[in-house]
Amino acid sequence: MKEYRTYLIVWASLVVLTGLTMGVSYLRLGVGNAIVALAIASAKAALVGLYFMHLRRESALVRAFALAPLLFLALIIFGTLSDTLFRK
Amino acid sequence: MADGISGASGTGRGYLAETGLRSWAFSLDHKRIGVMYLYTTMFFFLVGGLFAELLRLKLMTPGPGFVSDKTYNVFFTLHGALMIFLFIIPAIPSALGNFFIPMMVGAHDVAFPRLNLAGYWIFLAGIVVVIASLVRPMDTGWTFYTPYSAKSGAAVTLLSFGLFLVGMSSILTGLNFIITIHTQRAPGMTWSRMPLFIWGMYATSVIQVLATPVIGMTFILLAAERLFGVGFFDPAKGGDPLLFQHFFWFYSHPVVYVMILPAMGIISEIIPVFSRKPIFGYKAIAYSSMAIALAGFLVWGHHMFVSGMSSVAAVIFSLLTFSVAVPTGVKVFNWIATLYRGSISFESPMLYALMFIFLFIIGGLTGPFLGSLGTNVQLHDTYFVVAHFHYTMMGGTVMGWLAGLHYWFPKMTGRMLSEKLARRAAVLILIGFNVTFFTMFILGYKGMPRRWAEYPVQYQTMHIIATVGSWVLAAGIIVMVWNFTRSLYRGEAAPGNPWGALTLEWQTASPPPVENFEVIPTVTEWPYSFGRKGAGDA
Numbered sequence: 108m109k110e111y112r113t114y115l116i117v118w119a120s121l122v123v124l125t126g127l128t129m130g131v132s133y134l135r136l137g138v139g140n141a142i143v144a145l146a147i148a149s150a151k152a153a154l155v156g157l158y159f160m161h162l163r164r165e166s167a168l169v170r171a172f173a174l175a176p177l178l179f180l181a182l183i184i185f186g187t188l189s190d191t192l193f194r195k
Numbered sequence: 196m197a198d199g200i201s202g203a204s205g206t207g208r209g210y211l212a213e214t215g216l217r218s219w220a221f222s223l224d225h226k227r228i229g230v231m232y233l234y235t236t237m238f239f240f241l242v243g244g245l246f247a248e249l250l251r252l253k254l255m256t257p258g259p260g261f262v263s264d265k266t267y268n269v270f271f272t273l274h275g276a277l278m279i280f281l282f283i284i285p286a287i288p289s290a291l292g293n294f295f296i297p298m299m300v301g302a303h304d305v306a307f308p309r310l311n312l313a314g315y316w317i318f319l320a321g322i323v324v325v326i327a328s329l330v331r332p333m334d335t336g337w338t339f340y341t342p343y344s345a346k347s348g349a350a351v352t353l354l355s356f357g358l359f360l361v362g363m364s365s366i367l368t369g370l371n372f373i374i375t376i377h378t379q380r381a382p383g384m385t386w387s388r389m390p391l392f393i394w395g396m397y398a399t400s401v402i403q404v405l406a407t408p409v410i411g412m413t414f415i416l417l418a419a420e421r422l423f424g425v426g427f428f429d430p431a432k433g434g435d436p437l438l439f440q441h442f443f444w445f446y447s448h449p450v451v452y453v454m455i456l457p458a459m460g461i462i463s464e465i466i467p468v469f470s471r472k473p474i475f476g477y478k479a480i481a482y483s484s485m486a487i488a489l490a491g492f493l494v495w496g497h498h499m500f501v502s503g504m505s506s507v508a509a510v511i512f513s514l515l516t517f518s519v520a521v522p523t524g525v526k527v528f529n530w531i532a533t534l535y536r537g538s539i540s541f542e543s544p545m546l547y548a549l550m551f552i553f554l555f556i557i558g559g560l561t562g563p564f565l566g567s568l569g570t571n572v573q574l575h576d577t578y579f580v581v582a583h584f585h586y587t588m589m590g591g592t593v594m595g596w597l598a599g600l601h602y603w604f605p606k607m608t609g610r611m612l613s614e615k616l617a618r619r620a621a622v623l624i625l626i627g628f629n630v631t632f633f634t635m636f637i638l639g640y641k642g643m644p645r646r647w648a649e650y651p652v653q654y655q656t657m658h659i660i661a662t663v664g665s666w667v668l669a670a671g672i673i674v675m676v677w678n679f680t681r682s683l684y685r686g687e688a689a690p691g692n693p694w695g696a697l698t699l700e701w702q703t704a705s706p707p708p709v710e711n712f713e714v715i716p717t718v719t720e721w722p723y724s725f726g727r728k729g730a731g732d733a
Binding site for chain 2: 175176179182183186187189190191192193194195
């Protein structure tokens with residue numbers, strides 16, 4: 108029963124965060140809009156990973172393997188940006 | 196090296212005992228699945244080779260020759276795409292890896308046998324789709340660069356789907372290997388007692404799992420571009436054609452190491468066995484495999500120096516490119532140090548291993564010419580590039596693959612190869628290879644562009660030399676295939692351990708029984724302790 112309560116809380120938090128993303132999009136923050144939206148999205152992804160995908164209870168090795176693709180995603184974004192940002 | 200196993204030398208049929216199509220098609224035995232991959236990839240090696248011969252024949256004359264320019268485009272596209280996607284990427288990992296990883300770590304099978312079989316069938320489904328897509332001739336080259344691939348009349352969408360399936364099979368295989376290596380090792384086999392082939396395959400699997408999704412995604416974007424005109428790669432719609440190249444090479448450069456790392460693993464197995472010496476610098480070789488895998492992800496931009504990439508990015512990628520040379524150099528020096536004062540015997544696996552080192556050094560040393568920005572601009576898209584990657588890919592990977600096939604043939608089939616034929620084939624291949632591809636270095640340096648169907652007449656002599664070389668090379672391959680076929684039926688019966696190697700796969704019968712080992716062995720020492728019994732781990 109306690110299991111389900113945790114899942115329900117996480118689900119509710121995800122809904123709240125989605126609402127927050129929508130709300131923030133009405134504010135005029137300039138570049139800040141993208142940053143806030145990405146931060147909220149990351150928090151949601153972390154919640155899903157930790158609770159629904161049970162990474163919270165996994166060994167350090169499994170967590171490392173789960174995080175590795177994120178590093179590679181960062182790498183491809185960084186590499187591509189190093190090109191597009193400096194193109195004349 | 197191991198306790199708990201008898202010096203088996205059976206003449207039984209082992210895992211080959213069962214016969215009939217069903218016993219192969221639905222087998223969960225990693226050895227049978229490996230053999231199926233072997234036959235499939237070898238078939239495409241021969242088909243790809245046939246296209247190579249055709250396009251070399253076309254290039255003997257500077258003018259139109261015996262086929263139209265359009266047909267010539269089809270030849271080189273098919274040669275490249277078949278060789279890369281259906282032969283060289285899956286050849287060593289899927290065929291030899293499947294067969295030998297569980298045996299070398301002392302397991303009964305891979306961690307997920309059903310997933311393994313599914314991987315093979317997905318691979319085959321991918322091949323069927325790829326072949327179906329070739330009804331309309333493919334003319335984009337194997338790289339499918341946009342904008343041409345977004346507009347070409349060929350069935351690029353269907354081909355992308357086929358390669359998407361092949362990629363999916365590659366991911367499943369890699370995943371299975373990582374988990375097998377983590378969880379199925381025999382008692383006593385610590386990470387520092389693993390055979391170096393396993394280290395090479397581990398690094399390879401990491402690349403397969405991390406990079407292949409990117410090419411799958413890129414193919415989906417390309418299909419969306421063609422079918423719905425989305426405009427990811429179309430500047431008129433706010434897209435960027437270079438984005439395609441970034442995505443394409445983010446996969447395709449690391450995949451160069453999927454091709455070469457397993458071959459390096461095979462060489463690291465063969466050199467100590469045929470030198471009768473402990474391998475020099477075990478840990479350096481093991482870690483350099485991981486270092487190459489990681490560095491391989493940082494250097495993709497060096498394929499795009501003259502594509503219109505920003506000069507800042509070009510400088511960064513050029514600098515990073517040189518970093519790959521360090522771990523590669525570590526490996527080559529360690530192999531040579533292992534040979535030094537060894538008791539070397541020149542059986543056919545060793546011949547191919549030495550050919551690997553010789554040809555791969557030439558391929559490796561011509562890399563910096565292309566990685567440096569200044570010379571790259573001169574040599575880009577010339578035959579120099581063609582020569583460079585054939586020296587690394589064919590001189591490296593294919594020689595490593597052949598070394599592995601000759602080394603493990605007795606284990607896989609229970610028969611010995613004819614040494615005489617193997618040597619003749621090796622000599623023909625070595626001569627043919629160098630005549631064909633060394634000529635291309637000169638051609639490229641003089642400015643002959645790659646992929647051109649017609650060319651200025653001053654290049655003709657070199658083209659003729661290269662074509663004649665390709666005939667010698669083909670003759671060598673034919674002798675080799677004849678040797679395999681003949682020995683399969685009429686070769687001498689192989690003992691369990693014909694080369695006196697210490698790794699686990701040799702400590703069971705040839706061919707191995709279905710479950711590999713009667714009793715799972717306990718490992719007490721590292722696998723390269725030649726001539727110093729009880730010397731312990733490195």
